[in-house]
Amino acid sequence: MAGYVREDISDDEIERQRLLYGPLTDAVRDLVDATIRTEVDDDEVRAVQAEVEALTARLRARQLDGAYGVRFSSGGRGRPWGNPVVGLRNAAAPPVVVEHDASGRAWATFHLGAAFEGPPGLVHGGVSAMILDQMLGEAAGAGGKPGMTGTLTLRYRRGTPLGDLRAEAWIERSEGIKTWAHGRLLDAEGVTVEAEGLFILPRWARERLEAESPKYFE
């Protein structure tokens, strides 16, 4: 696995990679949507499949051995680009682009389409849980209290329609390595799902982060 990798690359280089990989990922995300919704002839489906396989082989000509991990530049900026909620290189991510402030608040607006459907026309309950887990973790991290999910509780107030949505999260309180965060998912009419979670930074992660990327804690 890639692990927490510290790379000595500049902000300019990160921006260059963002401009290179972002559009590729957007293109693949669009293909995921089209794969669910297409009604073209069988021969055309098979022809496209063969070409997709050829493109995958081209991308795999040189690739990471395992998953992406979380990469840190020398400035301490983290890039969880494989992340299934926010990852710049993950075409399965909505993606959610999260904004934060240092008080431990995080918020985002995003669009969920066909790839996130559970009941007809509605967001899959598990997708709401996944996004809220990420948002609560982002709030904890933004407030200087990063951690892994310890417990997570979701209350579904009503169905969340596919389309344009908003998520918000904030730190409720913290004690040592434990942080309690709350959050919610909203459509244009108001709250659809509420979440609360406990985030804990386990010892192994604390030690590894301190050794590999001390600025993560600044």
Next chain:
Amino acid sequence: MAGYVREDISDDEIERQRLLYGPLTDAVRDLVDATIRTEVDDDEVRAVQAEVEALTARLRARQLDGAYGVRFSSGGRGRPWGNPVVGLRNAAAPPVVVEHDASGRAWATFHLGAAFEGPPGLVHGGVSAMILDQMLGEAAGAGGKPGMTGTLTLRYRRGTPLGDLRAEAWIERSEGIKTWAHGRLLDAEGVTVEAEGLFILPRWARERLEAESPKYFE
């Protein structure tokens, strides 16, 4: 939205579609993984991006107006093929292929790779939540008590490594339209995440399902 659509198609036709769309979806899923992990030259990344865009346009030449919905054949068999956990046509799904029995048990073995990573080398906590939400819902449905998630609580016992995993769920008890289900995610060493959830069949869904696909309740 597609809604709960009843289609008068045979089991043979469903099998034909499965053999057509399954391999396309597998190919696109593999491309999602390669998109995260590729290290080929910039020019090659851009060239592949252009070809992906062309393939998407070909698939979109004829397509569903919106999301896939849940389609039922005349035999009452449901096909949630756009579902982000189990959907045959969703390249963002692992996919999890769930087995059930009529007592309300559901289980599955599956593999999670680079597209499901949260902390380095570990499954994203939100992905575990998403899969367990689906599994608990599958157990409720298998036991004749389908519903939408009302509440869901997850307890993360330790990090879940990327790789081969198992999930299990069962009905704990039920009362009218409410069903309580429990479940867990496991790696080779044992339980990593525990879940419990309340599933409720809302009136609108009950009425729509009864009108459109009465066999759903048999």
